[in-house]
Amino acid sequence: MFGPSTRNEWLFCGPLLLQALIVPALQIYTLVEWQEWVNPNITQVSVGYVVPINLVIFVFTCLYLVVLAFDAVHHKNNLLLFAICASNVCITVFSGLQPRSMKEAIATLPEARDANLQPLVNVHFDFIGRVYPALVACPVVFGICTALVWPFAYRLHKDYAWAIYRTIHGNTSIKIRYIAYEVYLVLIKSKFYFITVFIIQYDLIDVHFQQPEFALTLAILPASFIMMALAIWAVRKEWTLAMIFAILSHGALAAYFVSRIVVLNGNGELANTADKAMMLLFAYVSLVLMIGTLFCAAVCVYNFNHGLKDLFGGLSLERDHVDFEALPRRSEQTHSQYSRLSLGKKNGRDEW
Known part of the structure; x- marks a missing residue:
């Protein structure tokens, strides 16, 4: 199954799924208000693409983090778990800067005019005032979900560390090679x-x-x-x-x-x-x-x-339970050495 299958995996993926539902809804609301504010001639200036593109980035980030979370629990990738947590911290900070950066990006639009002296936006529409609560709510949602995924990621880390140790029988050299493989996957997906x-x-x-x-x-x-x-x-x-x-x-x-x-x-x-x-x-x-x-x-x-x-x-x-079939067995030589130390009964006397 691609995705969570245990309770701890669902607890880890749950906040990310909730985040992927709430944040895109807030960003879509902001985009709808943007379309109400701007005029069709806004496409003549590149700054008219800044706000919609930043909204698309937030939506893409939320969805991509969910895909990475499902991939991490499917392949039991410990490093990817913490990479997702770190990414959520970064997007929380980025989201907190969104209101200020948006104000700076659109500051000159109310006075801007095209070649025919037509306004680029509806000067009687308070865009920032209408979308500001949604912009503030986004980092709050990101922050709450980030606080939730960290402890669940640690619990999964312990589960996966035991699964890896059991599979490689504690072989240190294989573990190091496997970590290099995990790092490569995290880097290429990030x-x-x-x-x-x-x-x-x-x-x-x-x-x-x-x-x-x-x-x-x-x-x-x-x-x-x-x-x-x-x-x-x-x-x-x-x-x-x-x-x-x-x-x-x-x-x-x-x-x-x-x-x-x-x-x-x-x-x-x-x-x-x-x-x-x-x-x-x-x-x-x-x-x-x-x-x-x-x-x-x-x-x-x-x-x-x-x-x-x-x-x-x-x-x-x-x-x-421990998979005893997967554990290394004693050699026949070791078995015979221990057999010589067994107690036996001979001629009515206990002897080695």
Whole structure:
């Protein structure tokens, strides 16, 4: 089953599911009020895309965290549990900054006019006043859900740590290799999120439909998803050629993000854009995750054919008793040594 199957897993996923229901509802309400406030000619300026895109980012974040939570409990990935908790802390802080950043982004819109001197927004509509309670409610919901998932993640961590220990029979070398594999999965799944958010912001706000860069940049999204799926499949199947291709793809994406960071920090037309600070933040984080992914991918390839392949998919929490069949048995030599020490009865006398 893909998703929670035990009580602790449901307790961990429950707050994230609740978060994925409440926050998108609040963001959709804000988007509806935005559509009531702006006029159709708002599409003529790139700042008109900042607010809707930020709302889409929040909705995508909530849904992606739920998918990651289901994936974490399905594969018993301890590191992914805490990565989700840390991500929820970050999105809570980001959500707390949303009211201020939105005010700054739309501050000039009431006085702005298009080429025909028509207003871009309805000057008699108090947009901020109507959506401010919803904007404040979002970080409150994120904060409550974050406080709930941390203790449940710790309880799951103990369950999964025992499942892993039981499966590998306490083998330290296999455990280290398995941790490297878990780190790789966490990095590549986290990296996909930051790549997606950056591409959405950069393509719609900065590039703003300018061809051919708009189409080429947008094509990175499906390519990144395919690459992520291929890399996960290749590392589990221990297919070296596919992993080499994945490593080369990671390197190509890293080179692309270096070029975008240079462009955004330069003096050209693309450097002068709204929401530039957030674009650079997501670009830098994506680049750091890619470097970590490259290193972990190389470590995973080095660990191929060292016993991990048989371990994948072997973790289970269905049984709470010790699996004695899986424990290593004593050798015949050890058994015979202990047999010599058994008590026996001979000629009416006890003797060794």
